[in-house]
Amino acid sequence: MPSPPQTDWHARPHEEAFEAFESSPHDGLAEEVAAARRPPHGPNPLEARAARGRLLRFALQFHQPLIYILIVSGAVAAFLGEWADAGVIFGVVMVNALIGFIQEGRAEDALAALARSVASDVTVLRGGQQRRIDAVTLVPGDVVRLAAGDKVPADLRLFDARALQLTEAALTGESTSVAKHTGVVASDSGLAERANLAFAGTLVVGGQGGGLVVATGRATETGRIADLLDATESLATPLTRAMARFSNYLLVLILGLAVVGFVVGSLRGEPLVDMLMAAVALAVGAIPEGLPAAITVTLAIGVARMARRRAIIRRLPAVETLGSTTVICSDKTGTLTENQMTVRALLAGGQRFAVSGDG
Numbered sequence: 001m002p003s004p005p006q007t008d009w010h011a012r013p014h015e016e017a018f019e020a021f022e023s024s025p026h027d028g029l030a031e032e033v034a035a036a037r038r039p040p041h042g043p044n045p046l047e048a049r050a051a052r053g054r055l056l057r058f059a060l061q062f063h064q065p066l067i068y069i070l071i072v073s074g075a076v077a078a079f080l081g082e083w084a085d086a087g088v089i090f091g092v093v094m095v096n097a098l099i100g101f102i103q104e105g106r107a108e109d110a111l112a113a114l115a116r117s118v119a120s121d122v123t124v125l126r127g128g129q130q131r132r133i134d135a136v137t138l139v140p141g142d143v144v145r146l147a148a149g150d151k152v153p154a155d156l157r158l159f160d161a162r163a164l165q166l167t168e169a170a171l172t173g174e175s176t177s178v179a180k181h182t183g184v185v186a187s188d189s190g191l192a193e194r195a196n197l198a199f200a201g202t203l204v205v206g207g208q209g210g211g212l213v214v215a216t217g218r219a220t221e222t223g224r225i226a227d228l229l230d231a232t233e234s235l236a237t238p239l240t241r242a243m244a245r246f247s248n249y250l251l252v253l254i255l256g257l258a259v260v261g262f263v264v265g266s267l268r269g270e271p272l273v274d275m276l277m278a279a280v281a282l283a284v285g286a287i288p289e290g291l292p293a294a295i296t297v298t299l300a301i302g303v304a305r306m307a308r309r310r311a312i313i314r315r316l317p318a319v320e321t322l323g324s325t326t327v328i329c330s331d332k333t334g335t336l337t338e339n340q341m342t343v344r345a346l347l348a349g350g351q352r353f354a355v356s357g358d359g
Contacts, residue, residue, distance in 0.1 A: 009214050010194040011187035014159040017212050021141035025159050025210065028125030028143035037139040044138040044154055044216040057104060061097035064247065070287060076280045080273065085280075099300060100316065106307075122153045142213040146204050155220040156198040156211025158182050163207035168192070170201050171221060177205050191221065239320040243295070250287070258283045 009017050014025075023029055029037075062071065074089035122135045125143040135153035138144070144156055146164065158164070164180040172192040180195050191199075198204075198211050200220040217223055258279040265275035302319035313319055346353040 008187045009157045010185050010189060010197050013184060014157050014182060014196075014212065017157045017214060018159070021212060021214070023141040023143060023212060025143060025212070026125075027128040029139070029141050030127050034126065034137070034139050034142065037141065038137065041139055041216055041219075043136045054105070058097065058101045061100040062093070064243075067093055067096070068251070073280050073283050073287070076276070080277055080280075082277065082280075099297060104316070120151055120153065122150070123147075138213055138216055140213050140216060144211050144213060146198065146209045146211065148204055148206050148208075150204045152198045152200055152202045152204065154200050154213045154217075155215035157214050158196050158198055158209055158211045160210035161207070162209060164204070164209040165206035166198060166202050167205055168199060168202045171199050171225075180207075180209065237317040237321040238324070239295075240317045254283050254286045257286065 018025060022033075062068075070089050070093050074086045074093070077083075077089065078086035120135050121132045122138065123130060123132055123145040124138070125145070126133075130145065138154050142154075144153065146152065146156075152166070158180055159182055161180045161182050165177040166180055167175070167177050169175050174192060178192075178195065180198065182196055185194055185196055198209075199222065200215075201222045215221075215223075218227060261282055262275045262279040265278060266272060299316040299319050302323065303313045303316060306313050306319065306322075313322070342357075343355045346355060
């Protein structure tokens with residue numbers, strides 16, 4: 001059965017929500033029912049939009065005006081049999097593309113590893129039995145049990161709240177914990193006022209409770225934020241804008257000079273092939289072919305230094321903007337930080353014990 005359409009569950013009694021999802025607060029969903037609901041909804045965690053393939057990512061390294069000129073010049077040189085010149089030109093182009101491709105791939109791999117590291121387990125009722133499962137397998141209609149230290153795995157309509165306190169800083173920006181209840185709130189209540197809901201990605205800091213999964217993955221409130229982030233325009237930094245302007249001016253100037261040289265030489269009776277090669281030589285000589293490579297290498301060095309300080313840069317041009325930033329105004333709780341305190345080591349009886357896990 002597909003889940004009911006998105007509705008204002010905070011303004012409805014939790015009994016109505018259980019009836020709509022054909023679930024029970026005492027038994028949850030049967031295993032076979034949960035398995036049947038999984039395909040139409042997909043995995044619960046926020047899946048990243050389809051990443052650009054390796055081939056596309058490599059091809060985009062050539063998407064620069066200066067590179068266009070070099071490619072055309074190399075092609076003309078090869079057509080005229082000047083293989084040495086063509087080899088040098090294409091060599092510069094390939095080195096520049098490989099540096100950008102490798103660095104961007106490293107950033108993508110680092111982000112993917114970071115996403116895998118935040119996977120967590122959750123306590124659910126399946127067929128009347130309480131069990132721990134991977135949060136990936138949650139579906140609408142599941143009954144989730146919450147305790148202090150748990151991260152909420154999906155959007156839940158609470159039906160049980162015993163001194164339940166959650167921090168919702170990652171979603172609302174409110175740094176203090178919020179007391180939760182199971183009653184009904186007004187339908188026009190803001191997100192921060194929906195105290196009978198527990199939102200995906202928030203953290204339980206006190207008490208116990210239970211909730212019915214009403215939304216998973218991209219259908220959650222956190223998923224809507226992810227959709228907005230995916231819809232943002234491509235990165236344009238002061239450096240990339242300046243380079244684009246410079247490249248366009250240079251492109252027009254170089255092509256104009258090459259055309260003028262070719263026309264003037266032809267009118268003077270010079271062989272067309274010689275004048276074409278002279279135009280290509282002028283274009284290639286005037287292009288600062290080392291500029292894209294120099295910029296890429298410089299930015300890559302900056303990214304490597306940031307990585308050693310555990311800062312992941314996904315796009316090379318972002319390093320220049322970050323390096324020129326003097327003041328960052330941000331609410332750090334739950335945004336720059338994970339908004340949770342986690343025990344990593346214990347010292348007891350003169351011995352040191354390492355501790356793993358979340359929360």
